[in-house]
Amino acid sequence: MISNQILQNTIDGLKGITRTDLCVIDTEGKVLASTFHDSERYKDSALVFVESPADSQVMQGCQFFKVFDEHQLEYVLLAYGESDDVYMIGKIASFQIQNLLIAYKERFDKDNFIKNLLLDNLLLVDIYNRAKKLHIEADVRRAVYIIETNREKDGNELERVRSLFGGKSKDFVTAVDEKNIIVVKELAENEGYDDLAKTAEVIWSLFSADPNGQEHIAYGTIVGEIKEVSRSYKEARMALDVGKIFFEEKDIIAYSQLGIGRLIYQLPIPLCKMFIKEIFDGKSPDEFDEETLTTINKFFENSLNVSETSRQLYIHRNTLVYRLDKLQKSTGLDLRVFEDAITFKIALMVVKYMKYMETLDY
Numbered sequence: 001m002i003s004n005q006i007l008q009n010t011i012d013g014l015k016g017i018t019r020t021d022l023c024v025i026d027t028e029g030k031v032l033a034s035t036f037h038d039s040e041r042y043k044d045s046a047l048v049f050v051e052s053p054a055d056s057q058v059m060q061g062c063q064f065f066k067v068f069d070e071h072q073l074e075y076v077l078l079a080y081g082e083s084d085d086v087y088m089i090g091k092i093a094s095f096q097i098q099n100l101l102i103a104y105k106e107r108f109d110k111d112n113f114i115k116n117l118l119l120d121n122l123l124l125v126d127i128y129n130r131a132k133k134l135h136i137e138a139d140v141r142r143a144v145y146i147i148e149t150n151r152e153k154d155g156n157e158l159e160r161v162r163s164l165f166g167g168k169s170k171d172f173v174t175a176v177d178e179k180n181i182i183v184v185k186e187l188a189e190n191e192g193y194d195d196l197a198k199t200a201e202v203i204w205s206l207f208s209a210d211p212n213g214q215e216h217i218a219y220g221t222i223v224g225e226i227k228e229v230s231r232s233y234k235e236a237r238m239a240l241d242v243g244k245i246f247f248e249e250k251d252i253i254a255y256s257q258l259g260i261g262r263l264i265y266q267l268p269i270p271l272c273k274m275f276i277k278e279i280f281d282g283k284s285p286d287e288f289d290e291e292t293l294t295t296i297n298k299f300f301e302n303s304l305n306v307s308e309t310s311r312q313l314y315i316h317r318n319t320l321v322y323r324l325d326k327l328q329k330s331t332g333l334d335l336r337v338f339e340d341a342i343t344f345k346i347a348l349m350v351v352k353y354m355k356y357m358e359t360l361d362y
Contacts, residue, residue: 002097002104007033010096018089021080024097027073036080046076056090063087065094069101110134114172114184117226118144118233127227137170137186138225143196144232145183145219146240147203157181160206180240184229187222193256196222200252217252218243238265245356246349260346264353272350279347280331288327295323296335296344304341 011022015035023034027050029043045059049066050073057064063086067075075097079090113130116122122130131138149157158173161181165171172184185199200217207215220235235255243253246261255262264272276284288296295313299320302308310320324335333340 002100004032006100007097010100011035011093014089014093014096018092020086020089022090022093023078023080024067025076025078027076032075039078042078046078049076056087058082063090065090067094067097067101069098069105074101110136110172111174114174115176118174118176118182118184118230120230124227131226136226138227140170140226141187141189141191141222141224142226142229142232143185143187143219143222144229144236145185145200145203145217146233146236147181147183147207148179148216148218148240149181149207149214157207161203164203164206182233193222193254197252197254200254204252215251216240216243218254220255238262241265245353261349261353264346264349267350267353269354269357272354275350276347276354279333279343285344285348285351292323292327295320296327296348299324299335300341300345304336304338306336 007024011024011033012035014020015022021034021036023036023039023042024032025039025043025046026032029047031039031043042060042062045062046064049057049059049064055066061080061082063079063082065077065079066073067077077090077094077097079086079093113122113134113136117127128138147157147161158175158181161183162173165173165183165185170186173181174184175181183203185196187195196219200219204215204217218236218239220232220239223229223232239253239255239258242258242261242265243250245265247253247257258265285293295309298313299306299309302312306317306320306324310317313320328334331344333344335341335344
């Protein structure tokens with residue numbers, strides 16, 4: 001349960017304080033961590049010690065100690081030397097590792113609970129019973145972040161995010177798949193969506209210095225009870241997907257910022273195809289030439305203002321009017337009319353959504 005690196009760091013630290021060499025061996029005789037080079041020669045003695053009834057023993061010039069996880073033997077600890085001082089150091093080291101086992105087991109239990117909570121794998125009564133048993137408050141405000149990474153997972157990203165929230169035991173950092181890191185953030189009564197945005201920026205700063213990074217961060221709405229955490233998680237997942245479709249320029253996206261894109265994302269593809277066919281008579285908006293698409297997008301950006309759009313496109317007002325008239329003839333929609341403009345804007349978003357869904361099918 002404890003990583004070999006954690007064990008190595010622990011005994012390195014203890015050696016730095018006590019100047020006594022230490023070694024940790026598992027119950028199958030494998031050396032997991034050591035502060036000296038010839039630790040492999042103690043493997044057979046460790047296996048003999050595993051079978052003995054003693055909790056500590058001196059062999060080959062070393063003090064051997066058993067480290068238990070509750071009543072299950074987990075490790076054999078070696079302290080190099082036979083003096084009383086070495087015995088005391090070995091007892092302290094084995095006690096430290098045993099406490100690490102307890103702490104990591106508790107974290108594992110909480111991590112497992114949070115994962116099942118996010119994925120809706122728990123009954124309502126189980127949520128509250130297990131939360132109480134794990135000393136997790138049920139009636140506090142929380143929100144869920146998802147950090148998507150597009151590189152090979154080596155554990156570093158997860159540990160980097162954990163280090164950010166490490167001192168705050170009320171926040172949870174976990175992962176339910178190989179690509180996404182999830183943060184369940186607890187909020188004080190005076191914290192709101194501005195604070196969520198600031199926290200997202202802080203998380204983003206962990207990765208922004210990496211030129212090869214392609215991380216995206218999304219977060220859901222604030223919920224007031226632990227049973228609603230899965231809802232915030234689902235919102236964050238939707239924000240991640242919808243953000244890729246309609247907000248490609250944003251690395252951080254909130255569920256509350258999705259607007260109409262949230263509705264389009266939930267439409268069935270056959271209905272989308274029917275809508276596009278009715279509006280454009282079988283054609284697709286992405287079949288327009290680059291000049292027309294640029295004109296349309298700029299017109300929308302400027303809230304259907306002809307003068308401002310022509311100025312930003314460096315064209316005469318009459319040229320823009322000509323392009324809009326031409327578009328009206330081919331589609332039957334006049335973008336200068338608010339209702340037609342809304343229809344066209346939605347159609348563009350629907351096409352974008354359909355294209356994105358097509359890429360997922362391949």
